[in-house]
Amino acid sequence: MMIPEGLFDQVLAPGMVPNSRPTQTSRLPFPTVTPDIPKVHHQYSTEVGHKTLWVVCVVMGVSSLVFYVMAMRVPVQKRLLHTITAFITTIAFLSYYAMATGTGIDIHTTVIRETKLHVITEIVKRQVFWARYVDWALTTPLLLLDLSLLAGINGASILVLMFSDLVMILSGLFAAFSRDGPQGWGWYAFACLAYLNVIYQLGYKGRHAVSTKDNKTKMFFGAISLFTLVLWTLYPIVWGVADGARVVNVDGEIIAYAILDILAKPVFGFWLLLTHDSMARTSPSIGGFWAHGLSSEGTLRVGDPHDEA
Numbered sequence: 001m002m003i004p005e006g007l008f009d010q011v012l013a014p015g016m017v018p019n020s021r022p023t024q025t026s027r028l029p030f031p032t033v034t035p036d037i038p039k040v041h042h043q044y045s046t047e048v049g050h051k052t053l054w055v056v057c058v059v060m061g062v063s064s065l066v067f068y069v070m071a072m073r074v075p076v077q078k079r080l081l082h083t084i085t086a087f088i089t090t091i092a093f094l095s096y097y098a099m100a101t102g103t104g105i106d107i108h109t110t111v112i113r114e115t116k117l118h119v120i121t122e123i124v125k126r127q128v129f130w131a132r133y134v135d136w137a138l139t140t141p142l143l144l145l146d147l148s149l150l151a152g153i154n155g156a157s158i159l160v161l162m163f164s165d166l167v168m169i170l171s172g173l174f175a176a177f178s179r180d181g182p183q184g185w186g187w188y189a190f191a192c193l194a195y196l197n198v199i200y201q202l203g204y205k206g207r208h209a210v211s212t213k214d215n216k217t218k219m220f221f222g223a224i225s226l227f228t229l230v231l232w233t234l235y236p237i238v239w240g241v242a243d244g245a246r247v248v249n250v251d252g253e254i255i256a257y258a259i260l261d262i263l264a265k266p267v268f269g270f271w272l273l274l275t276h277d278s279m280a281r282t283s284p285s286i287g288g289f290w291a292h293g294l295s296s297e298g299t300l301r302v303g304d305p306h307d308e309a
């Protein structure tokens with residue numbers, strides 16, 4: 001059932017008194033009855049949440065600059081992880097800037113009580129920070145790519161890993177914008193299934209791939225992938241108590257995600273890049289197109305027999 005937008009906006013209008021008594025206007029010849037107005041719960045962030053968003057925005061911006069400088073200080077052949085990691089924090093910086101300035105936010109209405117005859121009696125209006133999901137949809141595949149390249153996971157598994165990750169984030173977005181509880185928890189269940197596949201691909205395939213590498217890489221991958229799995233598992237828990245069950249207010253949600261995001265991006269990034277740079281001798285070098293662009297080798301030359309058509 002669609003929720004008539006105008007109906008709830010009346011509730012917010014200052015000075016209005018909700019009623020269910022008959023009303024008559026000069027235009028209408030017959031008395032009309034305004035329906036019972038549902039009880040509305042408003043859940044918005046305060047100054048605390050707003051300041052937190054700005055702090056994380058600055059942390060992401062500064063980390064990005066440092067990661068770009070770190071990238072420039074290593075030979076181009078060793079720069080792939082630096083570039084990916086700098087992109088991750090740059091996207092987070094833009095997303096936090098959007099949320100701090102009020103761009104990436106919507107006020108979503110969820111039905112929390114409804115009679116058997118579909119009369120809505122209680123609703124919640126809560127801020128949903130959709131810019132987060134745009135950020136996650138772009139950055140979580142890149143974080144997984146960082147880990148996959150470190151472990152040496154094959155291309156086929158990387159594709160499955162990234163696809164599952166995208167399904168997880170998009171299902172989370174649909175859950176956040178669902179009409180009511182059952183619908184939202186349905187999407188949440190899909191997202192959790194996709195997340196289980198992310199854990200399987202990274203945990204099982206990752207460990208298998210890294211087993212052929214040197215001891216230092218093996219130990220490092222074990223530690224950083226465990227850190228990632230523990231941290232990532234906290235996201236659905238925060239979602240469940242904040243957006244899902246709404247027992248945590250919007251400021252609490254912003255602060256919880258702020259801590260997780262700083263650990264999952266800048267802290268993860270510094271740890272990855274500093275360790276990677278310290279293993280410079282054993283870390284793989286990427287030549288070919290990545291380092292040298294299109295060379296004469298493999299390109300078509302004028303006068304080539306293939307060029308005649």
Ligand code: RET
Pocket residue numbers: 136139140143168169171172173175187188191192195232233235236239260261262264265
């Ligand atoms: C959602 C809600 C639905 C269920 C699941 C989720 C998982 C989200 C994850 C997010 C990770 C984000 C990271 C961000 C870094 O800045 C979408 C919250 C399973 C795992 C690492």
